[in-house]
Amino acid sequence: MFAPPEKLKAEVFTRIPARFHVTDRQSEWARTQLHGAPAPVFLEGPSFDRAGNLWVVDIPWGRIFRIDPQGGVELAAAYDGEPNGLKFHPDGRAFIADYRRGIMVLDPRTGRVEPYLERARLERFKGCNDLFFASNGDLYFTDQGQTGLHDASGRLFRLRASGQLDLVLQGIPSPNGLVMNLDETAVYLAVTRDNAIWRVPLLADGTATKVGAYIRMSGGGGPDGIALDDQGGLAVCQVGFGAVWVFSPRGEPLYRIDAPDGGTYTTNCAYGGADGRTLYMLESRSGCVFTARVPVPGRAMYGQTRD
Secondary structure (H helix, E strand, C coil), X not given: CCCCCEECCCEEEEECXXXXXXXXXXXXXXXXXXXXXXXXXXXXXXXXXXXXXXXXXXXXXXXXXXXXXXXXXXXXXXXXXXXXXXXXXXXCCEEEEECCCEEEEEECCCCEEEEEECEECCEECCCEXXXXXXXXXXXXXXXCCCCECCECXXXXXXXXXXXXXXXXXXXXXXXXXXXXXXXXXXXEEEEHHHCEEEEEEECCCXXXXXXXXXXXXXXXXXXXXXXXXXXXXXXXXXXXXXXXXXXXXXXXXXXXXXXXXXXXXXXXXXXXXXXXXXXXXXEXXXXXXEEEECCCCECCCCCCCCC
């Protein structure tokens, strides 16, 4: 249907040092999600702060790492949770989608992590996965849990800046990463177990309408994290496949980036660099952060500034 996408060269930016690997115990998260396989580290949630530092989470061990522009890794926070996604607010705080505890908030200055939204109408979430800030401060987040084609009960929520919580969409077989389109009239939603990116158009009052598949994928475990570029194209991480794909605004695959060491847990990505044209990607199981130069810069995030 499409011409083969051009392959872009990937380079290792940094790795989580061995001194941070956990090898003397197991986590409940890893026993379930990784079928008991060792998990010295499992990275997700890349997000840049205003100083150009890259922050990533380590799900099974409740840790958050700060990576400086030269690739130096520092443990910034550790708490009793399972952080899955992370995005910055303009006030400097980092909001966390925690698989076990809901929405948490991190003060980067102190490393303190506190609950922000643990329940929806007194009910616990299934397992929050990722989050995205709209330009008006509304926070969209996915509630994935163990949903899939066998149990399509995943949900997409919106926490308005006013504090009102809306259920935007339900009946989703494993909602994962998400971004909004350029004019913020729709949400692009990675639906992992459907192996597709859904487009969720929004009416003026925020109600979802005419939801449909935007990009269909094949193989691997399905799309995980996604990022938007300045022209409206999407970078899509395909976990289980070992590749990150860059699609045009029409949904045409333009570029393919393979993990440099052959790892298959390509979970998340974020645009960064001085000109926004460096795509930072994670191979979660190995704790590797790798990069590739791309033709179109990424769209600046709500809590991010760029010269």
